[in-house]
Amino acid sequence: MGNRARTGHQDKSSDLHNKFSMLRAQLQILSDSKLLSGIQALNDRERKIRLTVLFYLREIDKRRLYLPLGYNSLFEFCTRHLGYSRSSAYRRIEAARCIGRFPEAAVMLLTGELNLSVLTLISGIITKDNIKDILSQVSGKSYRDAEIAIAMYKPIETKTWDRVKPVSVFEKKTAPDFEIASGIQNFDNGLNVETDSVTQSSGNSLIVETNSVKDAGSGKKSADVTLKQKFKLEFMVDPAFMKKLEKVKSRLSRKYPGGINFEMLFNIIMEEYLERHSPDNKIERRKTRESNKQSLKTTSQDKQNRINNTRNIPAAIRDKVYKRDGGRCTFVGENGKRCNSTWNLEIDHIVPFARGGNNSPGNLRLLCAKHNFMEAARTYGKDFMGKFIKKE
Ligand SMILES: [Zn+2]
Numbered sequence: 001m002g003n004r005a006r007t008g009h010q011d012k013s014s015d016l017h018n019k020f021s022m023l024r025a026q027l028q029i030l031s032d033s034k035l036l037s038g039i040q041a042l043n044d045r046e047r048k049i050r051l052t053v054l055f056y057l058r059e060i061d062k063r064r065l066y067l068p069l070g071y072n073s074l075f076e077f078c079t080r081h082l083g084y085s086r087s088s089a090y091r092r093i094e095a096a097r098c099i100g101r102f103p104e105a106a107v108m109l110l111t112g113e114l115n116l117s118v119l120t121l122i123s124g125i126i127t128k129d130n131i132k133d134i135l136s137q138v139s140g141k142s143y144r145d146a147e148i149a150i151a152m153y154k155p156i157e158t159k160t161w162d163r164v165k166p167v168s169v170f171e172k173k174t175a176p177d178f179e180i181a182s183g184i185q186n187f188d189n190g191l192n193v194e195t196d197s198v199t200q201s202s203g204n205s206l207i208v209e210t211n212s213v214k215d216a217g218s219g220k221k222s223a224d225v226t227l228k229q230k231f232k233l234e235f236m237v238d239p240a241f242m243k244k245l246e247k248v249k250s251r252l253s254r255k256y257p258g259g260i261n262f263e264m265l266f267n268i269i270m271e272e273y274l275e276r277h278s279p280d281n282k283i284e285r286r287k288t289r290e291s292n293k294q295s296l297k298t299t300s301q302d303k304q305n306r307i308n309n310t311r312n313i314p315a316a317i318r319d320k321v322y323k324r325d326g327g328r329c330t331f332v333g334e335n336g337k338r339c340n341s342t343w344n345l346e347i348d349h350i351v352p353f354a355r356g357g358n359n360s361p362g363n364l365r366l367l368c369a370k371h372n373f374m375e376a377a378r379t380y381g382k383d384f385m386g387k388f389i390k391k392e
Contacts, residue, residue, distance in 0.1 A: 043112075050116075051109050057096040091116045098123040102131055113139045118146045125153045148239075163234040170225045247327065250342035254369075257344065311353050313364065321347055321364045331371035344369035352379055 027035065057074065060066065066077035078089035095116050099106040105126075108114035118138050126134050134153065138146040237245075245265075252260055252268065260268075275281060313321075322345075329339035348367040351357030367375065 047110055047112060051099075051106060054092060054096040054099055054106070054109075057092060058100045061093070061096065088116075091120045094120040094123045098126070102126060104131065104135060108135060108139065115143075117143045121146055122150060125150065160236050163232075165232045165234070167230050167232050168227050169230050171228050172225055246342065250327070250345070253343045254345070313347055313359050317359060317361055317364070318347055320361050321366060324361065325366040328366065329368035329371055330365045331367055331375075339368060339371055341368040341371075346372045348372050348375060 030038070057078070060077070061074045066072075066074055066081070069077065069081065071077040071080060074093055075089055078084045078093060079086055082089075084092065095105075095109070098119055099109070105114060105119055109116070109119065114135070118141065121143065122134055122138060130153065134150060137149040141149060248269070249260060249265065252265070256264070327342060327345070329341040329345065331339040333339075345366050346369055347364050349357040349359075350363050350365060357363050
């Protein structure tokens with residue numbers, strides 16, 4: 001019997017395996033446009049199914065059908081029984097409860113004007129009185145932008161002065177396997193959770209972690225935990241600061257493609273400042289400027305030739321192009337959508353340098369690394385660029 005069950009399972013699994021390889025083969029020969037229209041249709045279907053799932057969850061919630069099955073909450077039912085991750089269970093439950101009260105949100109989920117994360121974000125603050133207003137504010141927005149749009153609806157009481165708090169943190173050598181005690185609200189939404197936990201528990205998030213590690217530490221793992229002195233900084237900034245911050249991060253993105261945290265960022269900025277203002281360096285720079293003035297007695301024609309005969313674009317022209325293109329990728333897709341990425345920007349020769357293109361601003365544009373690569377592949381051929389792809 002056990003054997004037969006296992007064989008049955010194997011049959012089923014190899015059956016599925018065959019189906020998947022057939023699908024893969026079918027997709028490989030599909031034209032680009034068919035592939036794109038196909039995913040569009042699937043996306044529409046997926047939205048419908050997701051919404052249906054939400055209504056199911058809502059009804060199951062109302063009837064408390066999880067109780068007879070041995071789960072003490074809908075959350076447990078969703079994670080254990082349905083196999084959702086904690087964060088997606090949380091989002092679905094919030095959304096299910098929300099669309100029960102506000103059917104207009106369900107319509108927007110279906111049209112794609114609203115996604116589950118954004119609905120979860122607003123679920124705690126919408127009321128019959130403000131729903132129209134809030135929905136119109138977040139319609140079509142990403143989580144980040146929606147968060148900004150609705151910030152006025154949930155002003156937080158917080159200290160506006162700077163705060164520096166010395167803390168000791170446990171650093172585990174192994175990956176953390178404990179769960180943060182406060183549970184459901186600590187789902188893995190990246191940055192947003194961090195801000196939430198700071199405001200909600202007024203900076204207690206560290207203590208929560210500390211306790212958990214202590215629990216684990218009281219067992220066999222204490223040797224893996226080291227104590228480290230750190231400082232926790234808290235300060236308020238205005239939107240203009242955030243804009244500047246994004247700009248700096250975007251400039252640094254070429255150097256740090258894996259992203260950069262506040263500590264790294266501040267270190268870079270502070271070191272640059274100190275370097276710039278060190279008296280020794282100032283003297284050195286003054287000397288270089290003087291000697292440059294002496295040697296720069298060349299005609300403007302010479303200068304023009306120099307500019308055009310080198311693949312390296314002079315800094316002044318780079319800056320000009322950067323400013324003209326608004327510090328964003330200028331690639332425009334067939335559908336008229338401009339990329340506008342601020343990440344990994346490169347200056348691209350529209351007529352390639354190798355084909356006689358020069359360094360005049362008219363022949364230059366800002367592209368993100370990915371679009372620059374795509375354009376290069378189009379110019380030089382995919383086979384030529386293939387060897388670069390493998391290196392990536
Ligand atoms: Zn781009």
